[in-house]
Amino acid sequence: MKKYIFALLFLLPLTLFANLNIAVTYPYIGALTKAIGGEKVDTVVLAKGNWDPHFVVPRPSLIAKVRDADALIMNGGQLEIGWLPPLIDRASNPKIATNAKTFLDLSQHVELLQKPASVDRSGGDVHPDGNPHFHLDPNNILILAGTVKEFLISIDSQNSAVYEKNYAHFSDMWNKKLEMWKSKMADKNALKVVQYHNVMAYFNHAYGLTSIATIEPLPGIPPSSKHTMELIELIKKEKPCCILHDVYHDTKTAEFISEKTGIKVVIMPHDIGALDTIEDLVSLFDYLTSAIK
Amino acid sequence: MKKIVIFTALCATLTFATEHEHEHGGSFEQSKFIPDISLIVDTGYVHRNVSNTELEKSAPTSNYGNYGTFKEFNTNNGFNLNYAEMMLHSNVDQAFELDGIFHYGTESVEIEEAYFTTKALPYSLKVKGGKFKSDFGRLNSQHAHVWDFADAPLVYNSFLSPEGINAPGVQFQWLAPTPWYMKLGFEAMQKGNGGTFANDFDKKDGEPLYVGYLKNSFDIKDASVLLGVSYANGVSNIKNAVSAAPIYKGNSEVYGADLSVKNYFNSYSFINWQSELLYRDMKSDDVTIGKDKKQSGYYTQIVYQMDENWKAGLRYEDFLQDSYGAKTTLNASYKTSEFAQLRLQYSHDETFKMYGNNKAIDEIILQLTFAIGAHGAHSF
Structure with a gap:
């Protein structure tokens, strides 16, 4: 019995100070989450950055990765339609259900371009909500960083000061970069x-x-x-x-x-x-x- | 026939109702609540070296005892409409999801599956109930339109029936908290499924079919390895399909082991080696009707997807007892998009006996499969 109590005493602090374990679909979301979450979060990235984001393979090993996630952040705009739904279905993790407050769809927070007036598959594999590759506008990255900050605060308000500070730091750095890229591309x-x-x-x-x-x-x-x-x-x-x-x-x-x-x-x-x-x-x-x- | 009319009328009403709602400006608009709907149509042209009647009179030697036919789709020489499958899916509420899959044949409608799934249970648990395809083995839960071949392996048709294990029941699944993927499942299903677990005579209440399985998966670089073991236990009361005489009565067990190694070269190209071994142990209650039987069969297949359009497959299958030959299948398929596929398949099958003599069956199938509506997930 004593042994167990000792074990519990050792384990308890670990659970108290455990980081938020956040699953994200693409590497850029992982980088954003890490930039804002800092040491308070651990991220698991599901897709590989050098493969087609539309055709991520729904490997069973990915189910194990989202099974214990505390939250899930996805790109949205139907980019993940072919591979994420079966992972969410099979992971049996209520925290990553689309109606959970620990689930974030980034596409809901930026303005999507090229939303088709009508959709028909004779026009190819169109995205009815618009073009989902919005993170490639560096101005959107700043908006997304703000979205991730609000999201992290909403699920872990204890550390809101940390997230605010990291966000401020990130946006300062990013604004400088935006100026630089703008003049490069002029x-x-x-x-x-x-x-x-x-x-x-x-x-x-x-x-x-x-x-x-x-x-x-x-x-x-x-x-x-x-x-x-x-x-x-x-x-x-x-x-x-x-x-x-x-x-x-x-x-x-x-x-x-x-x-x-x-x-x-x-x-x-x-x-x-x-x-x-x-x-x-x-x-x-x-x-x-x-x-x- | 009547069912088709009723169902079609229902769909028309639904469509009309939603259009009607739109006209009223949306104060009570319900159209956003329409479930995901998709329709899959599978059709084929078949040419084989035996006539339809000769095939009906033939008995698969491996299936000793003539436990049902081997063909569900592409049955006739010439044109076949295999099925039109309508799928509906939606969340019921925060706790449940509901799926309905309706299988339309040329003259019948069947509820292929209709089941609820829980979505908010703790401890990585999930419960499914209704009528559904069992998760036994690697292939049983897969729908025909995601198969790599135009037909199911002989051992599945023979041991589990051409429909597979598909019956009313309840399923419990648990994801183990392991660093790799490990799923443990248990199912209790109403018996009377056909195949080994037919319930053709002496019907009794209760006596469900029990199914259990353990599935594992892990990655080695870009290759995913899947390893599974399955077990099914139930009562069998089997009648001869032609003479209707009882031919077996007793308890049956089916054991399954499966291994797949699927290596992805990039987003669009992979090679998958998949094999499965099934073993059945049938213990007769009445040897005057039928004796104890032990039998095993397997298939092994390699599927290579070259790019977004082209895919090719080779399958070899046989039985380890009472086998008079093997079946070899070769195919190639072309996709114009994710939603349309043309497949050409050739098979040479030595497992049949016609009028008491071995008769090799050569078959060519040209199969076309189309999907419209909601975007289904890519299969693994």
Whole structure:
């Protein structure tokens, strides 16, 4: 009996000072949560930064990762529709249910672009709520940091001072960076670009770039030769600067187009870990704002 | 037929009702409460070297005792409408979710599944109740449209019936607090499912079918390993499908072991090696009707998904006792999007006897599967 009491005495402080265990869907959310939560939170990131965010594999091992989470933060905007619902279903964890106050859908807190007036699958795999890649506008990162701060305070008010302080620190740093990136991108205003999939919509919106076409004929549908030929003609006429390409699709078609038209293929990482050198949010936007020469 | 009419009328009313609500400007609008709805249509063209009648008269040698037919879909030479499956899903409230899956054949409607699931139980517990597919083994709980092949493995059709273990009952599942994924499950189901656990005569009240399983999964780099063991125990009262004479009466146990290794090369490409071994031990109560039986069968398959469009599979299956040959299946499928798939499958099956002689069946199936409505989750 004594043994058990001793064990309990040792374990008790651990539970008292235990960190919030927060599961997040994508690496950028993990970085934001860590920036605001600091030492008070532990994060578990479910998706890999160098794979397609639409096609995360719902491995059973991910169920074990969300099983004991105290909270879940997701991107939303239907980006996780193909893989997160079965994980939530099977994890049997009421704290990550969509109606729980420990569940946060970031897409509810930013304005989504390109919300389609009507949706029909003949238009490809469209997102009815709008383009969900909103974190690639660095101005939105600040809004999301504020959202995460409010969320952490709402579920752990004891540490609200810590979260406020971390947020203030983060937003100071980020505002300085925003100025720097803005001046770096100033000469790119009104530049025309082509993309594989419209991943960079918010980045383009932030810096005045115009995306004239995508290599995919329709969202989520792989390239076809007919569409590629039409695209080559369009590029010759419109003269965009370059093809912005994600890291997870094959660049074969983009390179073919590049060969035929002479425009460059520029790799644009979409998240932390997309390339080995992208280790945090700052290096992500440092890279993106330097990528287009 | 009547059921189809009633159901269709119900759907039409629902649609009309929601449109009507819109017109009234929304003070009492209910349209946001419509559940997720999807419809899956599966159709195929079949060409095989035996006629439909010859196939009906054939007996699968491995299935000793003619315990039911082996075919649920793509039964006839020529065009087949296999099914139209309507799925409805929604939260009931903060405590329950409800799922309804309705299977429309050309002349019948069946409630494939209709069950509630709890969503707020503590200690990683989950309870499901209603009529549902058991989580026995790797494949039993999967719906036909997510299968890697156009048909289920012989050992599943033979031991668990072409519908699999699917009956009214209750399911308890618990996720163990282990660093890897470990799920323990127990089910009690109403017997009378068909296959080994048919309840064709001498019907008695009670006597449920019990199912238990333990599933584990862990990752090694980009590969996920799944390891499972399953067990089912129930009473069997089986009649001959043709002569209707009782052929077995007793208690039956089915043991299952499954192993999958699925390696992802990137977001769209993977290779999956999956195998399953099932063993049944049938203890006869009345040897004048049928004797004790012990039998095992397995399948092993490799599926390679090249990219977003193309996938290919190879499957080999056999029985370890009373087997007169194996079945080999090869297929390739092409997806125009996540919602439409064309599949061409060839199989060579030596497990059948026609008029008492071994007869190899060669079969080609061209299968088309479509899904509309709510976006289903990607399968694992």
